Amino acid sequence: MKNPSDLYKKRIDCYSKLAPRISKHMDVVGYIRIVIAVVTILSGVSFFRDTSDYISFGIIIFSIGLFIYAVNFHNKLKSYHKHICILKKINEMSNDRLKGKWTDFSDKGEEFIDEFHCFSKDLDIFGKGSLYQWINSTTTYMGRTKLANILTNPTNEKDEIEKRQKAIRELSKKRWWRQRLQAESMLVLEKNNVKDKSNKDLLKWAVAKDSIYLNSYLKLIIRILPIITVITFILSINDYxxxxxxxxxxxxxxxxxxxxxKEISKQFDLVFKYKNSIKAYEKIIDHFEKGNFKSQYIMNLKDKLRNEDGLIASRQLKNLDKLVERTLYRKNMLFFPINIITLWDYQCMIKLEQWKKQSGLSIKSWLDVIGEIEALSSLAIIDYDNPKWIKPTITDKRSVLNAKHLGHPLLTNKRVCNDINIDNPTKILLITGSNMSGKSTLLRTVGINLVLAYSGAVVCAKYLRCSIMDIQTCMRTSDNLERGISSFYAELQRIKLIINESKKDKEVFFLLDEIFKGTNSYDRHIGAKMVMKQLLKNKAMGLVSTHDLELGDLEKESKGKIKNYHFQENYKNNNIYFDYKLSNGISKTRNALYLIKMAGIDIDEEINVGDK
Structure with a gap:
């Protein structure tokens, strides 16, 4: 397999050269249009001077046809140029992602941040420097929402995870197809000026039935009456x-x-508002329908792209787009007489209602499929960009987490990997270590890789086997002045919730960082001890980080259910160094006073500033 970075650079170079060439072609066609227009005008002047000048008349007809062709060709070049520029941008973003420059990506998923979610805030799922910002290639509202949902609401079905794994692996091998999909989606964003990004009004319109326009008698009248009117008009001209x-x-x-x-205008204005979106969704779905896939998960998605009569979604959306186009004719005042004679508004309303009857109930599922395939394509990027990462093994065995060389996915250039092993009889890993040694990062490393594992994506490890567990974290608690809650009380509430969740009929995996850090050492020790015993009793498993070295005694008390690990630092030439490697046992060092001194705060020289 080619190096992803080399391939992205190659595509960037290719598109950088192609875009200016297309621009030049557009300029040439633009000049040709001007020449054709001048020739047409001159021929028109010549013809009106001498109406028997059939050569001039022929030139006019030919020039008009040629001008229309030139306009259409110019529009195609313009669309192609825009497509090339978007593909260039996609490859630039992909290359930036590999180089660790993705924190400037505009979509951080900030609207999905939930202060009370069981893990998303603590594990940096959304926001600046988040997992979402790193992997997201979705553009549509449906895609963004689906990706957020996959990351924050992991499935508890092993079969679904494994099917999704196969789908993501298949998509990872289709880089060009994924980039085409993303390009079409980005065009949606560019064209869509609708404030209702969720398509709520469109979906509401699609399922609302106006039975009067489906009435057989009315349809017969609307079709026959204009014909009768035209016939009587012709007969009256001939004095019959x-x-x-x-x-x-x-x-x-x-x-x-x-x-x-008034009512018809309201209906037409509503569907016209979504015209660009409908056209773009049709292109996205058409691209998906034409894709050649084998994985069951994706094939099931493709099966949803039909209405109740078995008609394919892209064709139905194309028909809807044509109907919306027809409603625009009425906006031209010159069309007003034709509208009256043909009852055009009613003809369009009948066609729209027939479309709704045929496909209105299906459109929501079609848009959901767009969201799903966009989200899967985002997860497939991880696999393509990181060929050495592995597909995790999901086991039916309870309370298992075995990982070799596990690293934090977002730490591209500063990643340090560790082995993690939680298996019977071990239930809890107690992590000790001095400040800045890597305890919190380890907890997030474990948590974020589990999120990826349950989403069906590859993980940053050489090996990972895990049970399906409900992830619960308590890592970032803060004061809430509006609710009158201190950070310590917020932590208590969060831990209580985790304990309550562990009592339910499900496996809980918890990550507790610096447990009870907001209270005195005695209460912290007793409280942490009680919490871990309660979690053990409820058969939960997870990691706890602490500065309380005395909690290390729980390894003996629990008969191996709690196991001690630590991080350590080294001192050299009055500098402190961390290797961020996890070791067995309790930490033997502390560094708070040393860091205080390094920060430039004066302390008593007689105080030992570090056990070196």
């Missing part, structure tokens, strides 16, 4: 009948249009 009859019919049709003009 009086002109009063077609005039009466036209007046009646005008009043029919006037009676429902």
């Amino acid at each position: 009948i009086t002109f009063k009859l077609p005039l009466l019919l036209i007046t009646m049709q005008f009043l029919m249009l006037l009676a429902n003009a």
Whole structure:
């Protein structure tokens, strides 16, 4: 397999050269249009001077046709140029992701931040420097929401995870297909000026049925009446009948249009608002339908892209786009007489209602499929960009977490990997170590890799086997002035919730960082001890970090259910160094006073500032 970075650079170079060439072609076609327009005008002047000049007339007709062709060709070049520029941007972002420059990506998923979620805030799932910001390639509202949902609401079905793993692996091998999908999605964002990004109004319109326009008698009248009107009009011109009859019919049709003009305008304006979105969704779905896939998960998604009559989604959306286009004719005042004679508004309403009857109930599931495939494509990027990462093994065995060379996915350049082993009889790893030694990062490393594992993605490890567990964390608690809650009380509430969750009929995996750090050492020790015993009793498992070295005695008391690990630092030439490697046993060092001195705060020289 080629190095992803080399491939991204190659594509960037290719698109950088191609875009200016297309721009030049656009300029040439633009000049040609001007020449054609001038020739047409001159030929028109010549023809009007001498109407028998058939050569000039022929040139006019030919020039008009050529001008229309040039306009269409220029529009195609413009669309192609935009597509190339977007593909260049996608490859630039992909290369930046590999180089660790992804923290400037605009979409951080900040609207998905939930202060009370069981792990997303503590594990940096959303926000600046988050997992979401790192992997996200979704653009549509459905894709962004689905990716956020996958990351924060892990499935507890092993079969679903394994099917998703196969789908993601298949998508990871289709880099060009994924980038085309992302490009189409980015065009949605560029064209979509609708404030309702969730398509709520469109979906509501699609399922609402206006039975009057589906009435057989009304449909018959709407179809026959314009024909009768036209026939009577022709007959009156030839003096076969009086002109009063077609005039009466036209007046009646005008009043029919006037009676429902407000309601019809409201309906047409609503669907027109989503015109660009409908067209873009049709292209995205068409791209998906044409893709060649084998994984069961993706094939199941493709099966959803049909309506109840078995008609494919892209074709139905294309039909809807054409119908919306027809509703625009009424906005042209020159079309007003035709609207009256043909009852055009009613013809369009009947067609729209027929479309809704046929596919209205299916459109939500089609948009959900767009979201799902976008989210899976985002997760597939991890696999493609990190060929040495592995697919985790999900086991039916309870309370298991075995990991070799486990690293934090987001620490591209500063990653230090460790082995983690939690298996019977061990239930809790107690992590000790001095300040800045890596305890919190280890907890987040474990947590974020479990999130990836349950999403179906690859993980940053050489080996990972885990049970399906409910992730619960207590790592970042803070004061809430509005609710009158201190950080310590917020921590108590969070730990109580974790204990309550562990009492339920499910496996809980917890990550507790610096447990009870907001109180005195005695209460912290007793409180932490009681919490861990309670979690053991409830058969929960996880990691606890602490500065309380006396808690290390719990390894003997628990008969191996709690196991001690630590991080240590080294001192050299009055500098402190961390290797961030996990070791067995309790920490033997502390460094708080040393760090205070390094910060430039004067302390008593007689105080030993570090056990070296």
